[in-house]
Amino acid sequence: MSVVAPIKASLNRIAFVTGAGQGIGRAIATRLARDGYDQKVDEVVAEIKALGRDAISVQADVREPKQIEAAIAETVEKLGPRLYVSVANAGVTQVKPLLECTPEWIENEVRINLLGLMNTHIFAAKQMVKQGTGGRILGAGSIASYRTAENLGPYGGTKFAVRGFTEAAAKEWAQYDIRVNAYGPGIVDTPMWDHIDRELARIEGISVGEAKAQRVKKEIKLGRIQEPEDVAKLVSFLVSEEGEYITGQTIKTCGGASL
Ligand SMILES: NC(=O)c1ccc[n+]([C@@H]2O[C@H](COP(=O)([O-])OP(=O)(O)OC[C@H]3O[C@@H](n4cnc5c(N)ncnc54)[C@H](O)[C@@H]3O)[C@@H](O)[C@H]2O)c1
16 A cells, blocks of 8 residues: 655664655655665665665555554565664545544544554564664654644544554653654645645635645745655654654644644
8 A cells, every 4th residue: 555664774773664655754764764774665765775775665554453564574574673763654634524524534544544653653662672772663743633623633633642642652662762752744745735735625615726825824934835854854853863862742843833
């Protein structure tokens, strides 16, 4: 279903990123490669290899725990038992008033955004504990982890829960030298926001592009849409030595959109 990106580093460490084929995940994967980690994803593989890092691509649907487990096993088998960074980035959203949300859609969103993240974190932590090396575990939160929005109800529910799970995992895994945090972007220029824009245009009776432009203008204090690389900068910091005293946090990176 989607691509995960294990990256091995000159640091002799591997990073594993779910949903790395596009958008924020792709920017995180390439940024971590530049930081020295080797990885795993087709087109992104070529980009990462051009940076002089090793990369492979694994297909895994994060709704299926066994596929996540197999992807991590394949990663350490091919790149070595040095998993140090895991990023549960894969996510989806529907854009609908709650009264129009079907049980099937809600379940799909919870399975990907929340259960997929929990299982990715747990399988990654098991590998890190086995290695005895410690590690950095990150997940996709959002400004919606703090403030939900109309027409994005189930999405906001999953992102609030990501914040709670991040705290719980940080408490349990500190003893293994594992930090657990989440990044909380605002309005990032990715295919996900193109989808949100199209759906809001339909709901609000405005033209495609307007919903995004209006929100960027009104909500983002720094005056420009967020690029995926802006999120990757925070991830890069959190997995670096500079981030070693930070755990259990869902950190907003949103140009002031949450203010
Ligand atoms: N774009 C934003 O403004 C924004 C803001 C806050 C948080 N986020 C979060 O950041 C993460 C990435 O968002 P994005 O904007 O890059 O989205 P995107 O739609 O561009 O990319 C999402 C990625 O997740 C993958 N994915 C979807 N379902 C999957 C599944 N079942 N198994 C494995 N992979 C799956 C897709 O293949 C894709 O590569 C998401 O968790 C999203 O909720 C995005």
